[in-house]
Amino acid sequence: MPSVVRLLPCLAVAFLPLLSSCGRSAPPSSASYPDFADLVEQVSPAVVNISTVPAETPPAEGAEPSVPDGLDEAPEWFRKFFEQQQEDEPADGDEFFPDQQSLGSGFILWDDGYILTNYHVIRGAREVIVRLLDRRQFNAQLVGSDEASDLALLRIDAKDLPVVKIGQSLKLRPGQWVLAIGSPFGFDYSVTAGIVSAKGRALVTEQYVPFIQTDVAINPGNSGGPLFNLAGEVVGVNSQIYSQSGGYMGVSFAIPIDIAAKVARQLRDTGVVTRGWLGVVVQEVDRDLARQFGMAKAEGALIARVLADSPAARAGLREGDVILRYNGEPLPSSRGLPHMVGITDPGEIATLDVMRDGKEIRFKVEVGTLRAEQPTATPAQPPARRLGMRVRALSADERRAAQIVGGGVLVTEVGEGPAARAGVRSGDILIQLAGQVVDSPARFDEVAARLTPGQTIAVLVQRGGAPMFLALDVPPVAEK
Template sequence: MQSVARLARCLGPLILLAASACERGGTVQPGGYPDFADLVERVSPAVVNISTVATEVQAPDQDGHGAVPESFEEVPDWFRRFFDPPSEPISPEDVYPPEQQSLGSGFILSDDGYILTNYHVIRGASEIIVRLLDRRQFAAELIGSDEASDLALLRIEAQDLPVARLGGSLDLRPGQWVLAIGSPFGFDYSVTAGIVSAKGRALATEQYVPFIQTDVAINPGNSGGPLFNLAGEVVGVNSQIYSQSGGYQGVSFAIPIDVAAKVARQLRETGTVTRGWLGVVVQEVDRDLAQQFGLDKPEGALIARVLPESPAARAGLREGDVILRYNGEPLPSSSSLPHLVGVTDPGEVATLDVVRGGRRQRIDVDVGTLRAEPTALAAATPTPTPRPTPHRTLGMALRALTADERREAQVVNGGLMITSVTDGPAARAGIRAGDVLLQIGGQQVDSLDRFAEVSGRLTPGQTVAVLVQRRGAPLFLALDVPAPVPG
């Protein structure tokens, strides 16, 4: 009897796996792993191979998929290591001829010929060729593309085509089986499988996509192809990899199908994509900043800048507010906010749960429309460079901004230029020479006299939030106020 009980305990997980696979349309091999063969046979006809011819010369992508950052100084260290720049310049003509061919994948959305793929697969293409599983080829028309989400909608002149069944990416859980079908390195209809590694991943290159991370083997040519669950439903669009070699190294990313389907719908209806807009610049909250802004733990999106005449400004949001929830959705980090705002329809009222001065409040915002063109500052007449004034206690020297510096730093009002930082509290806080000091302890600084007044009221031993502008981007830092130095 005991041996039967032990056998039941041992077989229990396999029985549950088999039941789950059968419910979702798969089978289980004797070893306990899914058998994808029937599933692949069923869904493959809706997958397509995409080749393009581009008359413009494009430099090769270092990750084999998406674009390489234009400046390696503008990306954080953890991201830079995946895009090591070449040791010496390489001419694009040395890699690709002026008329180059690109290979990618896609899948059929409707039986009248609409196909979804990645934008970077067809970027710069003068001709797009779609090949089906039955070897038929069609010249495709580009209906519309959206670089922000790296998606493009094509159409071919054909009817009664096999259609990919769309699932839902919201219900995906880490550990679930998924598989990809695509054309890595031009090998048509290659199948790879793995599990969902994580959800909601934010990448430095895309703000509006909460990526699905998988360990499915994805390589150049898989881009734009479908990611299937065991029910044969598309749950993502394979898009990027992290790689130091240009090939698969165990970390792949797919655009959730919920995001992709909305983009495809807008492209089909209007040819463009409309996104919501708040008009704020946000940053991550670390442990020190969490204490400064009255939070129990590091979470949410800290507002470092509110753009003038924006929906956020009209709603009364301020620098130093921390957004904890957006329409009821918690924000574990600042990277969670752009996607939630982006998928909000312009004109809709969004409810934000905000912490201000340690107190929680709820603010409603009429969401605006995101526009690609940044607001430019008006040109100003150059002025002589003022002499810096050192602050012995905090360990930095400051002076007024020149008109050129103000324009370059995109600072409209106030601010002081930090010309040097010595060993001391400012350096330990991460303040650098070239930063523009905007606030200290929640108080605006617009002159050296105002800075002396505000800094003179700081309590020794206290930690205060300092807002600086660095390379055009606002940034909060936590500064420990030292005891006064005897004169």
């Protein structure tokens, strides 16, 4: 079963479809396909490479020297090339940062030095280094970050910089050409192209972003880089891939620029991001629940809990109500609700169409302000207790014996709950949770805390030297 891997960049070639010479139709002329060369030349100056110097932490006992993600699985020729690149002297005018690691990409939003990238690119960094197309390097200041949307705003001390043109992601249509520029595996300014595959994709671990799905080749290092349309406008921020191997497999996801630009403006102006809040915990409606509620099909967001003194409670919503539409927009799944509410300005009156006792009722709700301590769509409880298992970091000897290169934590305890029902056992090495690579107990807690209630997720474990996927049902409400 495939998995979602948090962003990443890419080494890839997009192949254009070819017509058989045996067919009746003549091969298309080169004019049938876009020529991206002029577009790339036009927009590349506003794209940047982002490296970091990680916060110094004492290495674990017996720990092996760390290498960039994916490098130890690469062919020998690639490893030697990458190691040689690290040993090369900087070009004239370049400042040398001895401990920097190339992690991702970004782009210049405003000409006075503001740069947008993914939050996970700079998370835990002691220093952030930005390199421009002209090879200038700057230490960047973190203006603000928003983990919920995986975005961060940086600023460098420079003026009159080239900037990107902001497009409208809402106007994108499946089938349109798009282009990405980034630094996959540290290869600066790599260009890949493809089409929009779908819009409004909701991922299990992301509650506030309706992703743009594309088939643009994205790999580690593309994270935070821009997705352009043929007009040279940024329409998305490349963020994640869907993969069985950890590398590009034809399904990539970008944060819509409409959402990203709004987050960036709030971070620039106030340093924080304000989101709407209803005060409900929701879960999926399956076929059995739909039949029980007198619904023709399984859709909507089932309210499992209404928080006291919340906007939903004041409006009269109750447990067992099924939200079918939010401001007129249908909700095929409960995963669509958080980002719809999140982009609503606090104080705005939202219209909810709700199924109650077999009848549709319309409610008017004054949307509140989401605060960090408030539950969103996920019950607030310890992740280990929520999923019914405990994990710890792998020692160097355990990792070597299991022949695991990247990621992985050891399952030390499985109690009653979702993990046991899924078939997870004590002694398993957990590698991925809902498509996210888990490389530490802290990362396990982070991913588990963001899972959407009522969803079935894929869990990749290694047992007896063999990998296997298990299906785990995320509990709809907190287990007491």
